[in-house]
Amino acid sequence: MIKVNNLVKVFSGRGKPIRAVDNVSTQVSKGEVVVIIGPSGSGKSTFLRCLNGLEAFDDGQVIIDGVDLGDSKTNINIVRREVGMVFQHFNLFPHKTVFENVTLAQRIVRKRTAAEADAKAMALLNKVGIAEKAPEYPSRLSGGQQQRVAIARALAMDPKVMLFDEPTSALDPEMVGEVLDVMQQLAREGMTMAVVTHEMGFAREVAQRVLFMDAGKILEDAPPAEFFTAPKEPRARAFLKQVL
Amino acid sequence: MPLKRPSVQWPWHGLLALILLGLAIGLWVATKRVNYEWRWARVPQYFFYQAEDTQAAPVAGTINKINPNGAYSQVDITPANGGQAVSLTVETDTLKVKIGDPVAEGDGIGAQRHWKIGPLSWGLWVTIWISFVSGLIGLFIGLITGLCRLSPNPALRGLAVFYIELIRGTPLLVQIFIFYFFIGTVLNLDRIVAGIGALALFVGAYTAEIIRAGIQSIAKGQTEAARSLGMTAAQTMTHIVLPQALKRVLPPLAGQFISLIKDSSLVSVIAITDLTKSGREIITSSFATFEIWFTVALLYLVVTSLLSQLLFWLERRFARSD
Ligand SMILES: Nc1ncnc2c1ncn2[C@@H]1O[C@H](COP(=O)(O)OP(=O)(O)O)[C@@H](O)[C@H]1O
Ligand SMILES: [Mg+2]
Numbered sequence: 122m123i124k125v126n127n128l129v130k131v132f133s134g135r136g137k138p139i140r141a142v143d144n145v146s147t148q149v150s151k152g153e154v155v156v157i158i159g160p161s162g163s164g165k166s167t168f169l170r171c172l173n174g175l176e177a178f179d180d181g182q183v184i185i186d187g188v189d190l191g192d193s194k195t196n197i198n199i200v201r202r203e204v205g206m207v208f209q210h211f212n213l214f215p216h217k218t219v220f221e222n223v224t225l226a227q228r229i230v231r232k233r234t235a236a237e238a239d240a241k242a243m244a245l246l247n248k249v250g251i252a253e254k255a256p257e258y259p260s261r262l263s264g265g266q267q268q269r270v271a272i273a274r275a276l277a278m279d280p281k282v283m284l285f286d287e288p289t290s291a292l293d294p295e296m297v298g299e300v301l302d303v304m305q306q307l308a309r310e311g312m313t314m315a316v317v318t319h320e321m322g323f324a325r326e327v328a329q330r331v332l333f334m335d336a337g338k339i340l341e342d343a344p345p346a347e348f349f350t351a352p353k354e355p356r357a358r359a360f361l362k363q364v365l
Numbered sequence: 366m367p368l369k370r371p372s373v374q375w376p377w378h379g380l381l382a383l384i385l386l387g388l389a390i391g392l393w394v395a396t397k398r399v400n401y402e403w404r405w406a407r408v409p410q411y412f413f414y415q416a417e418d419t420q421a422a423p424v425a426g427t428i429n430k431i432n433p434n435g436a437y438s439q440v441d442i443t444p445a446n447g448g449q450a451v452s453l454t455v456e457t458d459t460l461k462v463k464i465g466d467p468v469a470e471g472d473g474i475g476a477q478r479h480w481k482i483g484p485l486s487w488g489l490w491v492t493i494w495i496s497f498v499s500g501l502i503g504l505f506i507g508l509i510t511g512l513c514r515l516s517p518n519p520a521l522r523g524l525a526v527f528y529i530e531l532i533r534g535t536p537l538l539v540q541i542f543i544f545y546f547f548i549g550t551v552l553n554l555d556r557i558v559a560g561i562g563a564l565a566l567f568v569g570a571y572t573a574e575i576i577r578a579g580i581q582s583i584a585k586g587q588t589e590a591a592r593s594l595g596m597t598a599a600q601t602m603t604h605i606v607l608p609q610a611l612k613r614v615l616p617p618l619a620g621q622f623i624s625l626i627k628d629s630s631l632v633s634v635i636a637i638t639d640l641t642k643s644g645r646e647i648i649t650s651s652f653a654t655f656e657i658w659f660t661v662a663l664l665y666l667v668v669t670s671l672l673s674q675l676l677f678w679l680e681r682r683f684a685r686s687d
Contacts, residue, residue: 175589202595212590216608225604226594271590278594 122282122313123149123172128181130167130337141167142178143337149282154314156324156345159334160360165317168334169284172315173204186281202230205275209287211267213259213274219246220255223274231278238277245273249303265296272303283307285316319364325349333357396655404653408660411485411647417476420455422468424448431464433457440474485657488643489664495557495639496626499564503625504618506565507572512602514577525573532570538631540567545635560632568625575617579610612683619676623669630665640664 130142141164149155157165170176171183174190174197183190188200214222223242227233233241246252249269251262259267268288275283285304289297301323308314308327318324324331324345331348333341333356340354352358396403424444432439438460441452455475462474513525532540544563545556554562583606591601611618633642644661648654 173593175593198592198595198597201593204593206590206593208586208590210586212584212586214587214590214605214609216612226591226596229600229604230595275594 122151122153122186123147123315124182124184125172126182126184128168128171128178128183130164130171130176130178132167140337142171144181145337145339146181147332147339147342149313149315151281151313152311153330154308154312154316154328155330155332156328157315157317157332157334158319158321158324158360163334164337165334166286167337169206169286169315169317172282172284173201173206175206198230202278203281205278205280205283207268207271207275207283207285207288209290211259211264211271211291213267213271215259217258218255219251219257219259219262219270222259222270223277226274227277241277242273245276246270248276248306249273250299263296264292265299268292268296268300269303272300272307276307282313282315285314285318287317287319289318289320321349321365333360335360401655403656404651405656407651407653408485408656411483411643411651411657413480413486414483415478416481417459417478419473419476420453422453422470422472422474423451425470426451426468428462428464428466428468431460431462438475442468442474484638484643484647485640485660485664488638488640489668491638491643492626492629492640492665493668495561495564495632495637496622496629499561499629500568500622500625502561502565503568503572506569507576510569510573511576511580514573515580529570529573532567533574537563537567537628538634541631541635556635556637560635560637564625564629564632567628568621571621572618575614575621576610579614580606582613583609615680615683616676619672619679623672626669626672627665 125148126146128142128145129140132139132141143164145168147155157168159165167176171178172185178191181191185200185204188195190197190200213219214225217225220239220242223245224235224238227238227241228235231238243252243255246255249272251266251269251273254262254266254270259270262270272288288304289300292300297320301320304314304316304323305327316323316328328345331341331343331345332339333348333352333354335356341348341352341357343353348357349361352361422442424442424446426442426444428440429443429450430439430441432441436457437454438457439452439454440460440462441450443450453474454477456477457475459476459478460474462468468474510525510528513521514529516522516525541560541563544566545554545559548554548562549556549559587605587609588601591605592598596604629639630641633639633645636642638646640661644657648657651657
């Protein structure tokens with residue numbers, strides 16, 4: 122479903138250029154859940170953002186469901202419909218109600234009728250357990266509720282892949298569970314997911330593979346049981362010692 | 366002192382009242398000094414006045430009958446050449462003839478009065494509609510220019526910067542002259558069109574900067590969320606960024622519009638009869654210089670403060686989603 126070959130992303134701002142993603146190759150098959158962990162600044166977000174074209178990469182290849190993002194004939198907007206993304210800070214549209222947040226892109230991107238979009242939105246809000254907040258504005262919701270709306274908003278496009286960039290890092294501890302539950306259910310239903318997170322419990326229970334990133338490179342790629350009990354890389358070991 | 370005490374306000378209100386009173390007295394003394402005679406009674410007629418329409422006899426003849434009917438009287442004239450009797454209606458207190466009087470064709474019989482809009486009201490109206498139209502066009506220009514200013518295309522960006530710098534770096538009065546005497550002559554524009562055009566271009570440049578700042582103030586995450594859902598750049602702008610940006614820049618935009626109402630007084634230099642020009646014209650005939658200028662100032666003040674109130678109300682309504 123996701124195929125990445127020798128991906129390179131360089132930020133060349135002031136000072137010396139940063140190789141945020143440095144020659145990364147990996148694959149995620151259909152229905153697989155991959156968790157990406159690593160220290161802050163290791164390039165996890167940048168890698169994830171390259172997968173839906175939010176970040177233009179410098180070299181390499183990203184292929185989503187057979188479509189090459191680097192191809193000049195590829196319409197990135199059509200690829201993005203198939204790739205949902207959930208952000209650390211939710212990024213709900215504050216001037217739209219919860220319900221409108223979930224229907225808007227269905228209407229203008231998927232060109233669904235109002236009836237179709239409304240039914241889909243209601244079903245998804247029910248699924249993430251927040252239907253009663255539909256007429257509210259996002260500012261009236263708790264962080265956990267906002268993140269669940271953001272997940273529903275992404276799911277409304279019927280994506281084939283979901284990307285999560287630290288979806289629980291901005292939440293108060295008591296709200297982390299409700300968001301992880303929704304993600305776990307999604308994984309059980311067979312969604313292909315790439316998740317950047319520091320929730321080791323989630324990685325252990327839900328992920329098929331754990332990727333450990335440091336300094337723009339994937340240093341270790343292993344099933345969670347293996348990774349958490351016997352990490353090969355010294356840097357992965359050091360990282361795990363810090364977070365566990 | 367951490368303990369909060371009720372602070373005593375009334376002496377300060379008293380002081381404020383005293384200062385304002387002092388100003389008023391100063392004004393009064395100053396006008397006494399120059400022996401100015403206030404003629405406030407002359408002002409209202411420039412808002413509304415009663416025009417007299419003289420009713421003239423359409424034929425030569427004799428007044429045959431006068432039929433008073435309250436404020437109006439019906440006057441019948443028997444034509445000298447013996448045709449059908451003609452009747453006219455005039456206001457009783459303007460009646461100039463008695464029964465039996467001979468009248469020639471065109472002689473005044475009396476008059477009918479009706480209310481007419483005076484030059485001050487008319488000027489106020491011109492100021493309001495010119496400001497409104499040029500503000501609307503300016504908002505549109507500003508929106509387009511603001512978007513161009515942020516465009517990745519260097520040509521669009523350069524044009525926008527050029528236009529904004531050109532307008533912001535020259536006085537409005539000079540722009541009005543150039544627009545009227547140069548562009549207006551080349552394109553054969555009506556003076557009203559030239560005036561509105563100059564004001565719209567002027568306000569457009571300032572609006573563009575306000576809108577640019579508004580767009581830039583919207584968090585990047587909003588654009589990223591919209592784009593990640595598959596929205597195009599244009600859809601993201603119209604559905605996500607602009608609505609939030611416009612809401613945020615409503616106060617400075619309204620301030621710009623309020624300034625426009627005041628700045629519009631400059632179009633009086635190309636002989637557009639706005640509120641300021643009306644004021645100047647009235648003074649030449651009324652000799653009530655101080656009164657008229659004070660009235661004109663008050664009218665501007667009333668319009669701008671009404672707008673401020675409207676803005677206040679709008680902001681409260683828009684605050685719903687916060
Ligand atoms: N827009 C940007 N401009 C310049 N440097 C950036 C930008 N975004 C990220 N970086 C740099 O790229 C590196 C990787 O960042 P990021 O992908 O956000 O790491 P992570 O998500 O793992 O914390 C960091 O060194 C960061 O400073
Ligand atoms: Mg990150």
